[in-house]
Amino acid sequence: MSTQNNPKAVVTNPKQVQSFVVWGLVLFLIAALLGTSMRLFWVVELPYFEYTNVLHAHSHLAMLGWGFTIICALFIHFLKGYIQKPKLYWGLVLANILVCSLMTVSFVLKGYTILSISLLTAHLLIAYYLGFLLLSDLKKLRNQTATLLGRWAIYWMFISTIGVWFLPLVIVNLGKLHPLYLASIEFFLHLQFNGWFVFAVLSILVLFFELQGKILKISRLEFFGLQISLVLTYGLPAYWSYPFEILAYLNSLGVLIQAVVFGRLLIPMVKALKDPTQDKSDLGYWLIVLGLISLFAKIVVQLTLLLPAFLHASSDIRQFFVGFIHLIMLGFFTMTSVGICLRRGLIPQNMLSKVGLLMLIIAFILTELTLFSQGLLLWNSFDSIPKYYEILLGFTLFLPLGILLVLASFAVKQPKGLLH
Template sequence: METVQIHIEQQQFKSVRNEGFTLSSMRWAVFFFLMASLLGLLMRYFFVGSVFEAIEYKNILHAHSHIALLGWGYLLVTGILVFTFVKNQERLRLYKKLLFGTVLANIGMLLSFPVQGYGLFSITFSTIHLLISYVFAFHFLKDLAKAEKSTGTYLIKFALIWMLISSIGLWAVAPIGATLGRLHPLYFMSVQWFLHFQLNGWFVYALLGILAYQLEIKGWGIAFSQVKAWILHFSLLLTYALAVSWSTPIRGLFLINAVGVILQAIAYYWILKPYVQQAFPNFSIPNSWINRVMYLGLFSLVLKAAIQVALVIPDVATIAYTIRMYVIGFVHLVMLGAITFGLGAYSLKNQVLPISSLSKWGWFSLSLGFILTEILILGQGTLIWAKMGFLPNYYLFLFLSSIFFPIGLILILTDIFRKNNTLKTSEQTIQIMKNNTQILINRKTMKSTMLMSFGVALLLMTSCGGGSNESQGTYTPPSAQTTEKQADPKGVGEIRSVDLGEGIDEAMASKGKAIVDMKCTACHQLNDKRVVGPGFQGVTSRRRPEWIMNMITNVDVMLDEDPVAQALLEECLTRMPNQNISIGDSRDILEFLRKNDLEKTGSMDAALK
């Protein structure tokens, strides 16, 4: 009986140790999600209120994206993987050390990016995170190899492989930036390489693999041959073409992307169909709130694939990367929708995350924030595409809807800390049990020793006839030194002379405002504040009218050849899309910018003087 009791108590202690590691990982993951949501809220406040001059939008943007991907996303996925596949206590101690290093790296990025953007400290902490992820991948692949081979483990293995492949883009930006400069298309392609294979490779494969594995341990099989697997891999490679077209708009890339998204949709169908049939028979909305969270995650993944299928039409694909709302909405659909709710529901089902009324309201708030913001972002993008202007108070409503994210995360984090306190009490109890177990072991050992000693003594006495004598980089290098080119104040393009007329033409300015509202205000504000791109205030006093109109109508050539446009691109690190604006429409925009400058600064056209 004592032996049975010892075995049970040892197993209980190991279970608590495993749960403690996982809860710690999830606690930090949710904490960084909260930080990313607050940074995102601050970014949206830029459009509705005033912020301190010392706070730069692009620095907040870099901090938000890094903490969301490398804090929340990375810790969520790796925490679930360790929870699911690693039980050995020695291995758990190793992963605990890696978790400690990952947390420190994320805290470093959280503190440095808002202050300096890409700089010495932020790049150092990003590189540390990257190196830790290599160590994690190396050790986890060894642990994964011990599991029974299945579709789930196969997809998880390739999730890690794609994570490693995505990092090639980070290492590439250093030599490309040093030799070709940060304005070269290869530089932007390297950044897009990292983002594409992180989102659609590392995170999506991990989600698909975990869902498949969950089915398999319940006795369901997913027929997924090598041919089907390579169709999935091939689709991932081909869909990178759309990301390339963002910086290098070549018609043939759209065809490559079209083939990729069709193959991807087929592969997703093969993997998700068995899971949906088992989890959601008849496609009915489940009664359980946890299953509804899972439903939202799966719906987001299916919607992602459906949107990508629509991109087989070249004009639609052009719109997708030209309208910034669509880009943001799509990234959120993958990261917030599919990954957060898909893996979040898995964590709740397996008690990786706590389940209570507090947790329920937290996830409800997250879901509400996600649905409202996606409707606003994608809806506004559609209005821009349809040339129907902006929703009234769009940015205000977007800001208010985003408040639901930190509210929900605070509730979830509070519940995690509550469970953590309970777990600490359990650990103390288990420690007492462990001490008692050790006493039992010592007693048992003493008894065994006495019996053995007696037996040895008896043997000696018989023989002698009596007697007795114990695991971006994220690195942004300085531009290559190039021969300085003399800038033409009129820019590069066919517009060499502009007749401004007398005063402001109100009819032209009104038409120009409508176009600016539709195509420009997602990246530019009418004041002097920089968001994605520079503010419009004072532009007619800094640039000649010909330069402004050439920048609007001939943006690709301007970014390639005009030194002033290149300097702006290097400063903003976001390539202005070609929105195919006609010369007539660009003249209307110019007139509106003249009127805006006159109203805000009291002067205009100073560049002509």
């Protein structure tokens, strides 16, 4: 990418972008420790903490801290030469890191209070500002597919927050037990995970492959299918609150459209990865492969919901719900994002980072297998896995340990790489 056609643009400092990745990983580590403590709740007694408070802290930090920060870092990295206000980006990303850190402490100690809600509001305002900055800079890209996916990722992020703003009205007028309360939360989560995070990573993947000389395109029909499937698949979480058959049918239609569209999108990405010029000995390569496998697995899991038995199990068996969320966030989002960071030199390639990332991969695969295996046993009315909670906790411990090693790798003197 060049600044020749954009003389007023400022090339962003690559070390600044790398610092965003470091801060994002710190937030990821804290979120992982909170997630590990949640599994510890089922093994030993933790008298000074409330499970629900830790859950809120974990989920908010994973999404609004780790997820948001790494998306901003990668967009800024690939937009170098098109960024008009790098100092403003820098200030806003750092402000969000501070807000999310304080929000996490507030949630752990007191749960939902005026302080935590105020900090959540502050995050939303920062996200809006950063979103509008990105929208302005993304439209300058020559790659129209990346621009389209990136801009709509931000639009869906904006739209998802309607669910958050709607919650106070529901609580005051209808109470937390009303179906609309859960439907509002699921509206936010659905568009965050399947809209904001998925569309953003797809856009970043397109930009990543472009730098390797692989131009990936999406047709108008495919993009329309991507959009309509996202809207229709909200039928499932809406069905959990309002069990009308029409919502289940809409979800089924959305799932089928999604399978066709993502199938067409994944094929050129797989071909690009199979290219002989790709360095298949590089761990970043395999992280991206694992990310795309996770996206494929997500689609397959959603296709099973065409069967009525699995449709009801999706809400009745918590292991399926948690496993599916982690398939998106730890699988597709995290593995792909970290893989791209590694390939672009934003994460050092040394022994510490490699061991840490291997631990990350092991933690993800083993916890997913454990969650879905336990879910299938419960669904078939069989006994639980012996020592299920202890096994799940043991596998989960690899996650924060792996992230810690990746963070430690930044302290090792880095060889000259792709950071530019």
